[in-house]
Amino acid sequence: MADVFLTHDKARELLIHLSANGVEAFGPVEKDGIHIIEKIHEQSPINFDYFITTNSIKEALFPRYEKILSYKISQEGVEVEDVPLDKSIVIMGGHPCDAASIPLMEKLFGWDYKDKFFLKRRENSVVITLACEEADNDCFCTSLGYSPRGEVGSDILLERVSDNGWKVKTLTDKGKNFAKEYADYFQSSLEADKKYPKLADKDVPVQFDPKKVKKWIDGHFEDSLWEKIASNCWSCAACTYVCPTCHCFDITDDATMWSGIRTKNWDACTLPYFTLHASMHNPREEHFQRYRQRINHKYSIYVNLFEAVSCTGCGRCSRACGARVNILEAVKMIDNAAGGK
Amino acid sequence: MSDNVYMPYLMKITDIRDETPDTRTYRLEFTNPEDAKKFTFKAGQFGLYSAFGGGESTFCVASSPTREGYIECTFRVMGRVTTQLRNMNIGDIVGFRGPYGNSFPIEEKFYGKNITFIAGGIGLAPVRCVIWNILDLRDKFKDVNIVYGARTYQDLVYKHEIEEWEKRKDVNLVKTLDPGGDKAEYGCSGWNGKMGFVPTVLKESGIKGDNGVAVVCGPPIMIKLTLPVLKELGFAEENTFTTLENKMKCGIGKCGRCNVGSFYVCKHGPVLSAAELAQLPDEY
Amino acid sequence: MEQLIQKAKDLLSKKEVDAIIGYCATGKDEAKPALIYQAEDAGELIFNDRCYNNLAVYLTRKDVKKLKKIGIVAKGCDIRAIVNLIIENQIDREKVYIIGMTCNGVVKPGSKYASLKSGKCDVCKVRNPHLADLVIGDKVTEQVPMDKKIKHADLEEFEKKTREEKWQFWVDQLSRCIRCNACRQACPMCYCNRCIVDYNTPQWIDTRSNPKGGMAWNLVRAYHLSGRCIDCSECERVCPVNIPLMLLNRTLQEEVQRSFDFEAGYDLEACPPLTVFKKDDKENFIR
Ligand code: SF4
Ligand code: SF4
Ligand code: SF4
Numbered sequence: 076m077a078d079v080f081l082t083h084d085k086a087r088e089l090l091i092h093l094s095a096n097g098v099e100a101f102g103p104v105e106k107d108g109i110h111i112i113e114k115i116h117e118q119s120p121i122n123f124d125y126f127i128t129t130n131s132i133k134e135a136l137f138p139r140y141e142k143i144l145s146y147k148i149s150q151e152g153v154e155v156e157d158v159p160l161d162k163s164i165v166i167m168g169g170h171p172c173d174a175a176s177i178p179l180m181e182k183l184f185g186w187d188y189k190d191k192f193f194l195k196r197r198e199n200s201v202v203i204t205l206a207c208e209e210a211d212n213d214c215f216c217t218s219l220g221y222s223p224r225g226e227v228g229s230d231i232l233l234e235r236v237s238d239n240g241w242k243v244k245t246l247t248d249k250g251k252n253f254a255k256e257y258a259d260y261f262q263s264s265l266e267a268d269k270k271y272p273k274l275a276d277k278d279v280p281v282q283f284d285p286k287k288v289k290k291w292i293d294g295h296f297e298d299s300l301w302e303k304i305a306s307n308c309w310s311c312a313a314c315t316y317v318c319p320t321c322h323c324f325d326i327t328d329d330a331t332m333w334s335g336i337r338t339k340n341w342d343a344c345t346l347p348y349f350t351l352h353a354s355m356h357n358p359r360e361e362h363f364q365r366y367r368q369r370i371n372h373k374y375s376i377y378v379n380l381f382e383a384v385s386c387t388g389c390g391r392c393s394r395a396c397g398a399r400v401n402i403l404e405a406v407k408m409i410d411n412a413a414g415g416k
Numbered sequence: 417m418s419d420n421v422y423m424p425y426l427m428k429i430t431d432i433r434d435e436t437p438d439t440r441t442y443r444l445e446f447t448n449p450e451d452a453k454k455f456t457f458k459a460g461q462f463g464l465y466s467a468f469g470g471g472e473s474t475f476c477v478a479s480s481p482t483r484e485g486y487i488e489c490t491f492r493v494m495g496r497v498t499t500q501l502r503n504m505n506i507g508d509i510v511g512f513r514g515p516y517g518n519s520f521p522i523e524e525k526f527y528g529k530n531i532t533f534i535a536g537g538i539g540l541a542p543v544r545c546v547i548w549n550i551l552d553l554r555d556k557f558k559d560v561n562i563v564y565g566a567r568t569y570q571d572l573v574y575k576h577e578i579e580e581w582e583k584r585k586d587v588n589l590v591k592t593l594d595p596g597g598d599k600a601e602y603g604c605s606g607w608n609g610k611m612g613f614v615p616t617v618l619k620e621s622g623i624k625g626d627n628g629v630a631v632v633c634g635p636p637i638m639i640k641l642t643l644p645v646l647k648e649l650g651f652a653e654e655n656t657f658t659t660l661e662n663k664m665k666c667g668i669g670k671c672g673r674c675n676v677g678s679f680y681v682c683k684h685g686p687v688l689s690a691a692e693l694a695q696l697p698d699e700y
Numbered sequence: 701m702e703q704l705i706q707k708a709k710d711l712l713s714k715k716e717v718d719a720i721i722g723y724c725a726t727g728k729d730e731a732k733p734a735l736i737y738q739a740e741d742a743g744e745l746i747f748n749d750r751c752y753n754n755l756a757v758y759l760t761r762k763d764v765k766k767l768k769k770i771g772i773v774a775k776g777c778d779i780r781a782i783v784n785l786i787i788e789n790q791i792d793r794e795k796v797y798i799i800g801m802t803c804n805g806v807v808k809p810g811s812k813y814a815s816l817k818s819g820k821c822d823v824c825k826v827r828n829p830h831l832a833d834l835v836i837g838d839k840v841t842e843q844v845p846m847d848k849k850i851k852h853a854d855l856e857e858f859e860k861k862t863r864e865e866k867w868q869f870w871v872d873q874l875s876r877c878i879r880c881n882a883c884r885q886a887c888p889m890c891y892c893n894r895c896i897v898d899y900n901t902p903q904w905i906d907t908r909s910n911p912k913g914g915m916a917w918n919l920v921r922a923y924h925l926s927g928r929c930i931d932c933s934e935c936e937r938v939c940p941v942n943i944p945l946m947l948l949n950r951t952l953q954e955e956v957q958r959s960f961d962f963e964a965g966y967d968l969e970a971c972p973p974l975t976v977f978k979k980d981d982k983e984n985f986i987r
């Protein structure tokens with residue numbers, strides 16, 4: 076098949092075109108010096124020149140808050156209405172460590188009870204991922220078996236060939252159909268710049284063995300290492316909210332006297348009152364117990380439930396943490412305690 | 417049926433009983449007869465009850481699966497949702513999602529055994545479901561013992577049913593109040609039960625663990641103190657069952673709130689044996 | 701650094717403190733907060749211009765509060781927070797050993813990390829610690845005299861906007877808030893046992909990350925901090941989505957300064973003008 080290319084300009088046009096035509100288009104925008112993935116509208120300052128977005132593509136499939144039903148209350152009783160999920164979604168701008176979260180999240184949201192809010196959105200969406208051209212000390216995708224040029228979870232992978240364009244690699248039928256449907260935006264040639272590709276797997280060295288980490292965690296729920304790892308954690312949710320694989324949520328009602336909606340909203344195990352009982356008993360009183368849950372959940376519990384580590388090594392949590400808690404360091408400390416490499 | 421797993425059934429309140437000043441029981445019936453026909457549940461399962469406008473709250477189903485056509489729930493007023501639920505009247509509509517979670521292995525493990533129930537305070541709600549389930553199939557079991565205690569007379573729930581069980585010849589009921597719980601200010605006039613904490617009363621009750629199954633529910637501290645006593649009395653850890661109550665929001669293994677290690681209370685629980693409990697990290 | 705490590709070793713080995721809150725290296729060009737419990741770990745302590753975290757936030761953390769006596773490595777701006785915590789009865793002066801560090805300002809870490817765009821060091825009046833049990837480091841020249849009124853350039857710029865523009869500015873900025881609570885958890889003055897947003901009976905503030913909730917949360921927080929914010933800029937630094945929170949805080953500080961001629965965190969004897977009602981206040985007159 077002939078090669079296909081896409082330029083930044085065309086990608087911008089495409090996202091705006093989609094958003095104007097009833098598609099929920101998500102893309103990277105630059106705001107006050109950071110890049111975030113958000114819903115695109117006509118005026119969005121779309122920009123593709125970044126190392127990594129602060130947030131992940133989670134926003135698109137599992138929004139910060141989302142209506143799950145609505146109701147009307149009257150003299151006759153209550154009427155509850157479902158939420159239709161029929162909009163097509165296009166997500167452009169994540170990296171392979173974003174896309175890799177999708178199969179992980181599907182396991183959870185499909186665990187016996189099917190959460191259509193995630194699953195249906197996924198079904199309706201085309202995921203267009205940018206292969207990485209840069210990595211920092213917080214990146215560790217390769218330690219979890221992923222790759223900066225990885226294809227897991229994506230429908231289309233864009234690989235840079237120049238400062239203003241990519242080579243388009245369609246990975247699934249959905250991706251192929253998308254490229255066909257919007258063929259006008261793609262082109263058959265683009266002048267390549269030799270400096271690309273800039274990054275290969277070997278540039279992101281493997282730093283620990285997740286199997287060993289799990290084994291240590293399973294045998295050391297009570298261990299002073301946890302206190303050391305999390306000694307500077309102040310229990311916010313910056314790490315969890317930017318994380319592509321954190322999926323915890325709260326359900327709340329927002330209502331007036333006669334009508335209302337019920338919503339599913341992000342919540343996080345790192346927050347102090349996440350597990351507080353109505354009786355005021357809190358099983359996770361201390362900051363390190365909460366951070367332990369975060370690591371335990373990703374590196375052991377998820378493996379027990381779904382045979383996969385629920386972390387893609389994107390390093391977002393480390394970058395977002397104002398207290399400078401660093402997950403790679405934490406996991407390496409555990410790996411060390413388990414006997415090193 | 418909707419493909420939205422967060423959609424509740426609509427149920428009508430058909431009976432209200434105030435158990436204590438802050439604890440209430442509702443009987444709920446499906447507004448849609450189709451739902452009623454299809455609905456089944458097992459002893460030990462729970463659901464999310466919603467007051468529209470307030471939100472959802474988790475309680476066990478407190479009625480027995482042998483009583484069809486309705487479910488009952490008993491709750492204490494503790495927060496936003498329960499306050500709003502408490503303010504409802506007969507005929508009002510509440511939402512119900514469920515039944516969720518596992519159940520007591522009645523057929524597998526209880527048949528042919530001596531059954532001992534131990535409950536404290538509002539912990540009688542999940543136990544009551546099993547008690548009626550077993551009493552409705554009485555001849556499948558040997559002795560039935562119930563040890564029930566509360567802080568004060570006022571805190572005893574299901575007072576009428578306690579009287580009823582007390583009168584039955586095929587039930588051995590031991591009831592107790594914490595020391596000082598029989599004062600007149602708690603509405604008590606002449607207490608004919610024991611005085612003392614549940615674990616102590618259980619120890620002195622003469623109940624034996626041979627060929628026995630025990631069900632324990634109540635505040636975490638009571639459970640922690642009761643389990644060793646049951647062991648002493650000869651109950652096998654595999655035949656001692658309890659329920660875990662963690663904060664829950666989704667009830668279906670998604671919201672990530674209820675887990676104790678890899679044990680999701682909403683999916684793997686809420687019912688578990690003392691043997692299983694001993695395997696869990698101490699974080700509940 | 702030698703002196704810092706030596707002092708920390710001393711304090712810990714003589715059991716004068718149970719732990720020391722300080723900074724240690726991360727292996728990268730930055731520093732991170734660390735709690736040191738053992739004298740033999742004191743060698744990990746460092747101090748340099750990357751020590752931007754305000755460590756006073758840990759003084760009110762549950763586990764630290766339980767300790768009998770705690771040592772803390774603090775820059776002038778951190779000491780302003782400690783002063784406020786003492787005034788508000790959150791900590792006992794006797795319970796903290798303050799190792800004051802003279803400071804020439806902290807610098808902006810690598811571009812991938814949140815920047816110190818607030819410019820707090822440019823207007824700092826306490827490069828030499830104003831309350832400490834021991835001061836480490838050579839005396840440095842203060843850039844700004846204590847009695848000088850500070851007006852931040854960004855605030856001056858902002859005040860030129862019309863009312864509608866100001867409102868729109870905040871609607872845009874705050875709708876980005878993901879409600880991660882990093883600002884609150886990083887703030888040494890946000891120590892409430894149970895913050896108003898954590899209450900749900902009644903639910904005063906929408907906990908969701910929607911424009912309404914984001915706005916309500918940030919406004920309530922800013923109000924609760926008026927006259928108490930000590931300008932350390934931690935909230936702004938830790939905000940993952942770069943909301944200019946200091947502009948909001950300073951708008952309110954400016955108001956307090958104008959009306960009461962008060963700046964928080966300098967004087968242990970000062971009585972803050974807005975004694976905000978707190979549930980765990982020692983004075984219970986309001987309850
Ligand atoms: S690790 Fe960092 S970002 Fe996560 S909760 Fe702790 S302080 Fe907040
Ligand atoms: S835990 Fe951290 S590194 Fe792992 S996927 Fe989440 S944000 Fe990325
Ligand atoms: S790490 Fe915490 S917030 Fe993230 S998914 Fe796991 S339990 Fe939820």
Ligand code: SF4
Binds near residue numbers: 777778803820822
């Ligand atoms: S504000 Fe002052 S004391 Fe604080 S870091 Fe800057 S110069 Fe140092």
Ligand code: SF4
Binds near residue numbers: 879945
């Ligand atoms: S740190 Fe920023 S995003 Fe997080 S709650 Fe505060 S203002 Fe919102």
Ligand code: FES
Binds near residue numbers: 668671672680683
């Ligand atoms: S209640 Fe949500 S996961 Fe168990």
